[in-house]
Amino acid sequence: MERDDLIEFYFNLGLKYKDIVQTLDLHGISISERHLHRILRARHLYRQKYDLDTGIDFIIDQLQGPGRDHGYRWTKCKQNGISIRKEDVRLILALLDPVGSQIRQSRRLRRRQYFAAGPNFIWHIDSYDKLKPYGICINGCIDGYSRRIIWLRGAYTNSGPKVIGGYFVEAIELIGGVPKLVRTDMGTENVVIRDIQRYLRSDDEDDRAGDGSYITGASNANQRIESWWGIIRKEGIESWITMLGELKDEGLFCEILISMEIILHPCS
Structure with a gap:
């Protein structure tokens, strides 16, 4: 093969410019990387050339063929060696396939909107x-x-309804009132909080009085407290999780617990 044909061959294989120069040297062809760029330009070979016209033709071909249901096509453009911006693909699809674009937009995951009217509106x-x-x-x-933070408490259990209910009672005594809404997950450990909240709000006359003052849902959708757990893990608890996990893996964690039990409850 001639020199320029070899260059085009290795370029199409995806070799980097410096690798093409080194590979040509094995063929007894010595050129600089700068000269390689000139040869590639002369043969209209561009690694990052922006190719809007080819992108439009490719998308049209996709919409008219079996790829019409494949959704967003920027990745497919890249896979086929077409350099085009994501925003341009979106605009082209909106013009060429407005119905499909509208359907995809309606299925897009949207961030939940959070609303709280003021302090103590919802806990x-x-x-x-x-x-x-x-x-x-x-x-x-x-x-x-x-x-x-209304409370942040650690104990031997967080699944006892009376324990969790006690935190709630202490908080409303300290603040001097109850929130308009309480949001928890559907675990049985929250039943005492549920009953107290509903009872204390039973005589109110707003649209959230009584049973409506307590709402439940999936734990991972409890936005504010889930966000706080992420912060507290990053700022401090992560190191404790790592340390205790290492002690457990080394078989030392049980020994430490036994020693603590002896200290706390010495034999008579």
């Missing part, structure tokens, strides 16, 4: 179980509007 309550295997059970409550 978010949840338990944090990452340290539970080591006997540290954390429960927390955060105000949805101000993100004030």
Whole structure:
């Protein structure tokens, strides 16, 4: 093969410019990388050439063939060696396939909108179980509007309704009232909080009085408290999880617990 044909061959294989120069040297052809660029330009070979016209033709061909149901096509353009911007692909699809674009847009995952009218409008309550295997059970409550931490407590359990209910009673005594709404997951550990909240709001006359003052849902959708768990893990708990996990893997964790039991409850 001639020199320029070899260059085009290795270029189409995807070799980097410096690798093409080194490979040509094995064929007894010595050129600089700068000269390689000139040869590639002369043969209209561009690695990052922006090719809008080819992109439009490719998308039209896709829409008229079996690829019409494949959705967003920027990745397919890249896979076929077409350099084109994502935004241009979106605009082309909106012009050529407005119905399909509208359908895809309607199925797009949208971020949930959060609303809290003011302080103590809604409290978010949840338990944090990452340290539970080591006997540290954390429960927390955060105000949805101000993100004030109403309580953050650790105990031997976070699944006892009376324990979690006790945190709630202490909080409303300290604040001097109850929130308009309480949001928890559907776990049985929250039944005491549910009953207290509904009872204390039973005589109110707003649209959220009584049973409507307590709402439940999936734990991972409890936005404010889930966000707080992410912060607390990053800022401090992660190191404890790592350390306790290492102790457990080395078989030392049980020995430490036994030693603590002896200290706390010495034999008579």
